[in-house]
Amino acid sequence: MLPDEARREIGLEILSGExxxxxxxxxxxxxxxxxxxLHAAARPPGQAVALAALGGYGRRHLCPYSDIDLLIxxxxxxxxxxxxxxxxLLHPLWDAGxxxxxxxxxxxxxxxxxxxxxxxxxxxxxxxLVAGDSMLFEEALAAFRTPRVRAHVFTALExxxxxxxxxxxxxxxxxxxxxxxxxxxxxxxxxxxxLAALTDGALLDRGEDAGRLAQAEDFLLRLxxxxxxxxxxNDNVLGHEIQxxxxxxxxxxxxxxxxxxxxxxxxxxxxxxxxxxxxxxARRGAPVPVAENLGRTRDGIGFIDAxxxxxxxxxxxxxxxxxxxxxxxxSDGTLDAIRRHVDRFAVxxxxxxxxxxxxxxxxxxxxxxxxxxxxEMHDCGLLGRIIPPFQAITCRVIRDFYHxxxxxxxTLQAIRNLxxxxxESEPRHRFATLLRELESPELLVLxxxxxxxxKWRDEDHAEESVRMAEALLDGLDVSGVPKDTxxxxxxxxLRMSQVxxxxxxxxxxxxxxxxxxxxSEERLKLLCLMTLADVAAVGPGTLSKWNExxxxxxxxxxxxxxxxxxxxDLIERTQAAAAECVARRPADLDAGEVAAFLEGLPRRYLQxxxxxxxxxxxxxxxxxxxxxxxxxxxxxxxxxxxxxVTLDKPMLFASICGVLSSFGMDILRxxxxxxxxxLVLDVFQFTDAERFxxxxxxxxxxxxxxxxxxxxxxxxxxxxxxxxxxxxRRRRPAGDPPVARVDGGASRKYTVLEIVAPDTPGLLYRISxxxxxxDCAIDLVLISTEGQTAIDVFHITKDGAxxxxxxxxxxxxxxxxxxxxxx
Amino acid sequence: xxxxxxIIRPNKVDDVKDALAKLNISGMxxxxxxxxxxxxxxxxxxxxxxxxxxxLPKMQVEVVVTNTIAEExxxxxxxxxxxxxxxxxxxxxxxxxxxxxxxxxxxxx
Numbered sequence: 001m002l003p004d005e006a007r008r009e010i011g012l013e014i015l016s017g018e019x020x021x022x023x024x025x026x027x028x029x030x031x032x033x034x035x036x037x038l039h040a041a042a043r044p045p046g047q048a049v050a051l052a053a054l055g056g057y058g059r060r061h062l063c064p065y066s067d068i069d070l071l072i073x074x075x076x077x078x079x080x081x082x083x084x085x086x087x088x089l090l091h092p093l094w095d096a097g098x099x100x101x102x103x104x105x106x107x108x109x110x111x112x113x114x115x116x117x118x119x120x121x122x123x124x125x126x127x128x129l130v131a132g133d134s135m136l137f138e139e140a141l142a143a144f145r146t147p148r149v150r151a152h153v154f155t156a157l158e159x160x161x162x163x164x165x166x167x168x169x170x171x172x173x174x175x176x177x178x179x180x181x182x183x184x185x186x187x188x189x190x191x192x193x194x195l196a197a198l199t200d201g202a203l204l205d206r207g208e209d210a211g212r213l214a215q216a217e218d219f220l221l222r223l224x225x226x227x228x229x230x231x232x233x234n235d236n237v238l239g240h241e242i243q244x245x246x247x248x249x250x251x252x253x254x255x256x257x258x259x260x261x262x263x264x265x266x267x268x269x270x271x272x273x274x275x276x277x278x279x280x281x282a283r284r285g286a287p288v289p290v291a292e293n294l295g296r297t298r299d300g301i302g303f304i305d306a307x308x309x310x311x312x313x314x315x316x317x318x319x320x321x322x323x324x325x326x327x328x329x330x331s332d333g334t335l336d337a338i339r340r341h342v343d344r345f346a347v348x349x350x351x352x353x354x355x356x357x358x359x360x361x362x363x364x365x366x367x368x369x370x371x372x373x374x375x376e377m378h379d380c381g382l383l384g385r386i387i388p389p390f391q392a393i394t395c396r397v398i399r400d401f402y403h404x405x406x407x408x409x410x411t412l413q414a415i416r417n418l419x420x421x422x423x424e425s426e427p428r429h430r431f432a433t434l435l436r437e438l439e440s441p442e443l444l445v446l447x448x449x450x451x452x453x454x455k456w457r458d459e460d461h462a463e464e465s466v467r468m469a470e471a472l473l474d475g476l477d478v479s480g481v482p483k484d485t486x487x488x489x490x491x492x493x494l495r496m497s498q499v500x501x502x503x504x505x506x507x508x509x510x511x512x513x514x515x516x517x518x519x520s521e522e523r524l525k526l527l528c529l530m531t532l533a534d535v536a537a538v539g540p541g542t543l544s545k546w547n548e549x550x551x552x553x554x555x556x557x558x559x560x561x562x563x564x565x566x567x568x569d570l571i572e573r574t575q576a577a578a579a580e581c582v583a584r585r586p587a588d589l590d591a592g593e594v595a596a597f598l599e600g601l602p603r604r605y606l607q608x609x610x611x612x613x614x615x616x617x618x619x620x621x622x623x624x625x626x627x628x629x630x631x632x633x634x635x636x637x638x639x640x641x642x643x644x645v646t647l648d649k650p651m652l653f654a655s656i657c658g659v660l661s662s663f664g665m666d667i668l669r670x671x672x673x674x675x676x677x678x679l680v681l682d683v684f685q686f687t688d689a690e691r692f693x694x695x696x697x698x699x700x701x702x703x704x705x706x707x708x709x710x711x712x713x714x715x716x717x718x719x720x721x722x723x724x725x726x727x728x729r730r731r732r733p734a735g736d737p738p739v740a741r742v743d744g745g746a747s748r749k750y751t752v753l754e755i756v757a758p759d760t761p762g763l764l765y766r767i768s769x770x771x772x773x774x775d776c777a778i779d780l781v782l783i784s785t786e787g788q789t790a791i792d793v794f795h796i797t798k799d800g801a802x803x804x805x806x807x808x809x810x811x812x813x814x815x816x817x818x819x820x821x822x823x
Numbered sequence: 824x825x826x827x828x829x830i831i832r833p834n835k836v837d838d839v840k841d842a843l844a845k846l847n848i849s850g851m852x853x854x855x856x857x858x859x860x861x862x863x864x865x866x867x868x869x870x871x872x873x874x875x876x877x878x879l880p881k882m883q884v885e886v887v888v889t890n891t892i893a894e895e896x897x898x899x900x901x902x903x904x905x906x907x908x909x910x911x912x913x914x915x916x917x918x919x920x921x922x923x924x925x926x927x928x929x930x931x932x
Contacts, residue, residue, distance in 0.1 A: 504834045504906060546855040549880050550833060556869045739871040756871040791870055 007064040020221030028060040039131040042088035048075030050132035058126035067101040118156030180236040184272025216271035302331035364442040371416035389468040392456035404539030413537035447489035515561040519607025600675035629711040654768035658717025661762040664690030672781035738819035750795035824919035842903035
């Protein structure tokens with residue numbers, strides 16, 4: 001086919017009154033046929049190849065001198081055979097006088113589409129297969145259709161439109177307009193259509209937009225084609241001279257050339273204005289794709305295809321999650337749609353799989369906007385569908401002197417108080433710090449959602465709330481420790497305020513009792529924050545600074561008891577919790593075995609480990625002999641957990657820490673406990689900072705063997721750490737100066753050593769080594785890491801007794817020196 | 824008439840209220856206050872660091888009584904609010920010249 005001949009035909013067709021779009025469609029069809037022929041003649045290489053038309057050619061609006069934009073997509077890497085194929089395909093086109101803009105990509109390029117240049121991605125939105133492998137082509141388009149890539153292209157398109165319009169001073173009223181690039185030109189027509197394709201297919205169906213756009217496009221295509229033919233090149237500017245010529249050729253009315261030009265340009269400006277208006281409306285109304293069938297508009301996050309979403313309740317939570325992520329509301333239309341259909345579905349329809357239920361928990365993490373999204377969810381009936389007990393307190397009125405809101409709003413306000421702590425540290429900085437330290441803050445929100453559901457009855461609402469929550473939590477896959485924690489929080493949500501505000505917290509017995517109830521620092525933080533959020537949600541000003549101080553004071557006293565004073569409270573056989581643990585043991589464990597294991601360990605042990613873990617520890621302790629260690633190493637969510645039972649010996653704790661450090665492990669949390677018979681139970685949680693365990697299949701066994709060797713005395717931690725020490729110390733930590741504080745009075749049996757220092761690799765090893773170097777025995781250890789700060793509490797003795805003041809000073813000096821040297 | 828102004832531990836308000844009720848004294852004003860007397864606050868330790876709690880939370884109970892039962896009321900407050908430890912608080916006794924009921928304009932004798 002000769003291009004000049006084909007181009008001449010377009011001109012004749014247009015001047016004879018033919019539609020511009022139809023003429024160009026025929027022209028594109030002829031090019032297609034030529035490419036199909038050349039593709040076959042070029043003998044495609046062995047691998048899959050697809051030839052796709054892009055841009056105006058893809059839309060079948062190929063103007064006479066426009067570039068023929070071709071995407072040549074290969075299934076694999078491009079080598080010599082592919083290069084030869086490209087030459088055989090492209091050279092004949094160039095020789096014939098066509099201007100070909102070609103892009104060569106392989107399958108891997110398409111897999112990383114969002115990293116590609118925006119112009120290419122936009123061109124791809126009009127891609128049309130001309131020849132070759134349709135599967136390969138569909139695969140590329142599927143990658144293009146993901147919400148992430150569409151959102152990326154959408155943003156890029158918006159930016160390109162703004163940049164292009166700025167080049168024309170953002171006005172379409174140009175005396176010599178560029179028919180393609182100017183505002184209201186062909187690029188804007190294409191942009192409006194692309195916006196619709198990327199977001200909402202029905203975007204242009206409003207009113208007469210689609211019809212006006214099609215008419216304007218046809219007009220512009222006719223003009224552009226004639227300009228091309230007059231200029232014999234890809235020139236799109238409708239200059240003065242050509243205006244005069246085209247006005248005559250197209251038969252515009254007027255006695256003079258000037259009048260005919262004015263008639264032509266009047267029509268041009270009318271058409272361009274129509275395009276600009278349609279594009280503007282599309283830009284305002286187009287939902288930015290954020291997730292499957294979800295888009296963001298100025299009204300917020302909404303379903304793109306509402307009828308489809310109405311039948312898919314499992315997609316509803318995603319709308320609220322996307323709104324939370326984007327910091328906007330869920331659109332009124334979407335809330336209305338959910339409101340209309342929510343009664344048709346049960347909780348199992350909304351949260352049908354474990355993945356959906358896990359998504360709900362993630363959604364509940366306190367952050368900016370959570371209160372607003374939960375309120376929307378409540379308002380449209382979805383919250384009551386997901387958490388049925390919540391329905392029981394909707395608009396529930398409890399008349400008392402204090403509460404200012406209905407029970408449901410009080411609950412949501414309590415969550416709002418947590419959200420405020422998460423967003424702005426001041427003015428409740430100390431409580432905000434606690435919130436940041438929580439391992440699973442979403443459990444606190446779930447507990448708050450449920451804490452007052454029992455108020456649908458007038459009796460003891462906390463117990464009723466617990467009863468209602470139990471069944472719900474099972475349905476949400478919340479079990480084990482998280483479930484126990486939530487039920488604990490609900491059952492005791494009034495307890496901390498009662499103790500803080502109404503009991504004498506200077507009485508050590510009151511603090512001891514409260515500590516026994518709470519059991520662990522994590523639960524204490526949760527209950528403290530729950531109390532704060534709950535009291536502050538009763539009404540404005542209910543939580544005064546005065547109350548805050550009382551609450552904080554009880555928190556600190558209890559925290560100190562749990563971390564510094566717990567060593568004196570030991571498990572006795574007759575203790576109810578121990579007896580229950582023995583009574584409910586599994587069949588493979590003997591009653592005496594369990595009781596002997598428990599006796600003499602700190603009572604804290606029964607509160608921080610559930611029965612399943614305790615029985616596992618008992619099994620590990622079976623038949624343990626001196627110099628032996630029984631171990632278990634397993635992944636636990638984002639960390640690794642090492643459980644270790646052995647018999648006590650000098651330097652033991654330091655050696656174990658040293659081995660873990662030698663593999664680059666960073667110990668985050670843990671407990672080390674010793675019973676009066678010298679049985680040692682250590683549980684460490686650590687990160688595999690150097691990915692030794694992750695990258696080496698046999699690595700867990702290597703770590704375990706190294707621990708066995710060190711405990712048995714076959715090697716030492718110092719040997720293993722040689723060469724690593726200097727490297728570890730070079731890493732300068734950030735944060736407050738380190739503190740090493742010895743308390744000789746907190747415990748009857750132990751000297752308590754508290755270390756608060758910037759977390760560095762090997763820190764725990766160096767501390768425990770310094771303690772052992774002073775001939776002190778480490779009996780109990782609590783290890784925690786809050787952000788970048790390590791907080792470790794050691795209960796130590798020397799020759800079976802507390803340290804003398806002189807020993808305390810010497811040890812403190814060693815540690816302070818070591819910690820400061822570490823900085 | 825006397826105005827008894829008692830600064831007491833927060834957890835002792837109910838005990839003081841009950842003790843005064845036994846003397847048929849029911850009207851009182853309770854205010855959350857912060858301050859220190861001989862107790863002068865204390866040093867608390869949190870995560871190895873000391874910090875000063877200079878102003879302690881206290882409750883201020885104000886009650887106006889006739890001269891005839893003032894002594895008895897003071898004793899009741901002291902007994903109810905006492906723990907024997909530093910920080911139990913103080914009772915101040917102030918003379919009251921006149922008192923009027925706002926609703927009726929009636930003057931108390």
